[in-house]
Amino acid sequence: MGELEKILIMINRWGYLNTEQVALLTQKSFISAKRILERNIKKRFL
Known part of the structure; x- marks a missing residue:
C-alpha cells in the first residue's frame, strides 16, 4: 500500500x-512527512 493510500x-x-x-x-521523518503532505496538497489529492 502506498503512502497516499495509507494517509487517505x-x-x-x-x-x-x-x-x-x-x-x-x-x-x-517529520520533515519528509511534511513534504509528502505539501506535495499531495499541491496535486489536490488532500
Whole structure:
C-alpha cells in the first residue's frame, strides 16, 4: 500500500491527521512527512 493510500484511509477513519501522525504512519521523518503532505496538497489529492 502506498503512502497516499495509507494517509487517505486514516483521514477517512479519523477525519484528520496532523504531520506527526503522517510521519508515524509512513515511517518517515517529520520533515519528509511534511513534504509528502505539501506535495499531495499541491496535486489536490488532500
